[in-house]
Amino acid sequence: MITKNLFFKTILFATLLFGATPTVYSDDDKREFVDLPEMMQQHQLVSMRDHLNAINEILFNMGEGDLDKAAETAENRLGMTSLKSHHASHMAKFMPEGMRQAGTNMHRAASRFALKAEEGDVLIAYKALQKVTGACVACHAGYKTHGANKSSITPKENKTDTRINLGLSQAEKAQFLAEMRKMLSSIQGVISGIGSNNPEQIIKAARYSGNRMARATPESVKKKTPPAFKEIGGPTHMMFEELIVRAETDDMESLAELTGKLMNQCITCHAMFKANE
């Protein structure tokens, strides 16, 4: 009881001192909140997970030297051709202009990549692919579809999202998702580095998501994540470290292959877990 009292007094003191409201649910995610109807939000997240799969498959195809297949994957799953299957026109109505534009940029970049890949020059294709991932990063930096008044990226009443719930608080989630966006930026930087044959850039990009990120995970989050999560998460950071080491010596094709393997980790984990209800 005494400790509890002390705890509240400390918070009260901190509040007086810093003028902050001590809410546990502070969501310091400053991105613009876009209120999509529930079904659409779910649909969007499913298609997002497929976006990441598509990038992974493209990297795999390129690693195999099959640029035609990479072009096909990009056009059908991310390019202008994919717009129909993503129900983009329905969704567009609910999006602010900037977000719509970011979406269009991504689809265009993917179609442009497909053309470059068909032309058959691998390095030029990687450069074009980097524009696609750049568009993913840009939209994620500006917008979110879950916010303070809609506590959830995956609402309780939704029965279609059966992924394991990590039960993160809003504040933990905000921080966790920010790390995830750094991971996406790392992938973007690595692809860009491969495209410009620039080991330094690969190393720099991979560093953000290596052991440094693993160490920075808050204790409270570590306590909430089950072993199965850590078994995927730990090796993911290690693979970024491996990229750093191998960037010094390996050729760009094998680095692309390693990046593709790394992305399997992203996909496996996204299929299994969600941040909260």
Ligand code: HEC
């Ligand atoms: C037009 C905007 C936009 C573009 C372009 C975009 N995303 Fe997203 N993405 C979002 C939003 C909004 C969310 C939900 C994020 C939130 O509310 O925190 C999201 C969520 C995700 C998620 C998490 C899915 C889940 O299960 O929760 C992944 C993975 C993802 N995006 C990958 C990608 C990749 C890869 C690309 C590029 C090929 C991409 N996104 C392009 C807006 C975008």
Ligand code: HEC
């Ligand atoms: C160990 C598990 C795990 C791994 C590995 C992982 N993620 Fe995630 N990621 C998550 C979870 C959980 C979410 C939140 C999904 C939700 O609640 O719908 C997420 C969300 C995201 C988002 C959405 C961010 C936002 O602003 O909402 C992006 C982008 C993302 N991940 C990219 C990646 C990339 C790229 C990789 C691989 C380099 C990766 N993730 C690896 C668990 C993981």
